[in-house]
Amino acid sequence: MSESVESPPNANRPGSAQTGKRTGVSSRVRESGKEASSRNSMRTRVPKNQSSESVLRCNVSADGSCSSDSSGSFSSVRSGSFRGRRKQSGVKCGKVAPDGVETLEMLKSVSAMEKKRCGWITPSSDPLYVSFHDEEWGVPVHDDSKLFELLVLSEALGELSWPTILSKRDTFRKLFDNFDPVSIAEFSEKKILSLAGSGSVLLSEPKLRAIVENARQILKVKEEFGSFSNYCWRFVNHKPIVNGFRYARNVPVKTPKAEVISKDMMKRGFRCVGPTIVYSFMQAAGIVNDHISSCFRYKECHPNVKKDCAAEVEEMDKLVKSAEQACLLQA
Numbered sequence: 001m002s003e004s005v006e007s008p009p010n011a012n013r014p015g016s017a018q019t020g021k022r023t024g025v026s027s028r029v030r031e032s033g034k035e036a037s038s039r040n041s042m043r044t045r046v047p048k049n050q051s052s053e054s055v056l057r058c059n060v061s062a063d064g065s066c067s068s069d070s071s072g073s074f075s076s077v078r079s080g081s082f083r084g085r086r087k088q089s090g091v092k093c094g095k096v097a098p099d100g101v102e103t104l105e106m107l108k109s110v111s112a113m114e115k116k117r118c119g120w121i122t123p124s125s126d127p128l129y130v131s132f133h134d135e136e137w138g139v140p141v142h143d144d145s146k147l148f149e150l151l152v153l154s155e156a157l158g159e160l161s162w163p164t165i166l167s168k169r170d171t172f173r174k175l176f177d178n179f180d181p182v183s184i185a186e187f188s189e190k191k192i193l194s195l196a197g198s199g200s201v202l203l204s205e206p207k208l209r210a211i212v213e214n215a216r217q218i219l220k221v222k223e224e225f226g227s228f229s230n231y232c233w234r235f236v237n238h239k240p241i242v243n244g245f246r247y248a249r250n251v252p253v254k255t256p257k258a259e260v261i262s263k264d265m266m267k268r269g270f271r272c273v274g275p276t277i278v279y280s281f282m283q284a285a286g287i288v289n290d291h292i293s294s295c296f297r298y299k300e301c302h303p304n305v306k307k308d309c310a311a312e313v314e315e316m317d318k319l320v321k322s323a324e325q326a327c328l329l330q331a
Contacts, residue, residue, distance in 0.1 A: 118295045119248030126163035138301040140240050140286035144228040147285055148218060149179040152211055154281040155272045160202060168202060175201055176211070181228075184215035210271035217269045232287060235261050241288040244298070251290050254279045 121133050141147055152172065156165050175195060177183040192212060196205040218228050225231040235257065245251050258279035265273045282288045291298035
């Protein structure tokens with residue numbers, strides 16, 4: 001009864017005696033199935049009238065899973081969505097964007113994405129924080145007012161984060177008279193209480209009093225050393241310390257040198273200048289270059305490779321100009 005329904009365990013083996021007719025029939029079925037699936041795949045191709053915008057959108061979503069290399073996904077979108085168009089038209093070099101200006105902007109954006117930054121700068125970092133890293137952090141500063149500003153901002157790190165501090169930077173400059181030590185040293189008790197009560201600077205009253213007291217100490221330092229800059233830079237023999245750490249986790253929060261400076265400043269009457277705050281100040285003021293070695297700012301802030309960096313910038317400018325000329329010729 002069940003013998004006619006269930007196949008023997010070894011019925012499909014190549015050496016089995018029952019593989020005769022069944023094998024030939026199954027092979028023909030498989031071949032016809034392949035032909036049918038091939039015809040179906042031909043029918044399901046993307047229609048010719050489908051817009052390039054929808055194709056591009058599909059390519060972008062497909063590359064979205066490879067977000068670790070944004071420049072690579074951008075190049076794959078360009079090659080994947082426009083290669084077919086070049087083959088059909090027979091043109092060797094076609095325009096990627098509607099006009100040369102947009103193509104140039106794409107080139108610039110790719111160049112910006114390819115920049116390697118320190119590990120604490122991520123794609124989700126605040127733009128002000130990124131700009132501060134790219135343009136100021138680690139650049140040697142010798143102007144007294146600028147040094148005082150960076151000292152105040154570093155002191156604020158005890159209560160606020162860098163993005164918050166930078167968002168309030170214009171407010172700080174306005175309320176602290178562009179960080180002029182002479183002006184701040186003359187702040188009265190009423191002025192300090194007014195600033196503390198307004199809440200516009202987001203700093204506590206002790207922190208505000210420390211800023212005023214430090215301005216007074218800077219004036220004394222200038223009398224002794226000629227400038228606040230001379231006082232700060234003498235601890236490193238007027239040459240920035242270049243560490244060249246490979247990873248962000250290697251960058252310390254304080255060093256023995258920062259402890260020496262901190263002790264000297266506190267001895268002179270400065271407030272809120274612990275070694276951690278002092279080291280943050282040293283990093284921001286370029287007294288120490290703590291950009292990791294793979295960061296593009298490491299070379300730019302390194303005094304011994306500025307010439308090489310200038311040559312790289314000049315070469316990039318040439319590439320951008322040549323790309324712009326090529327786009328104009330294609331227009």
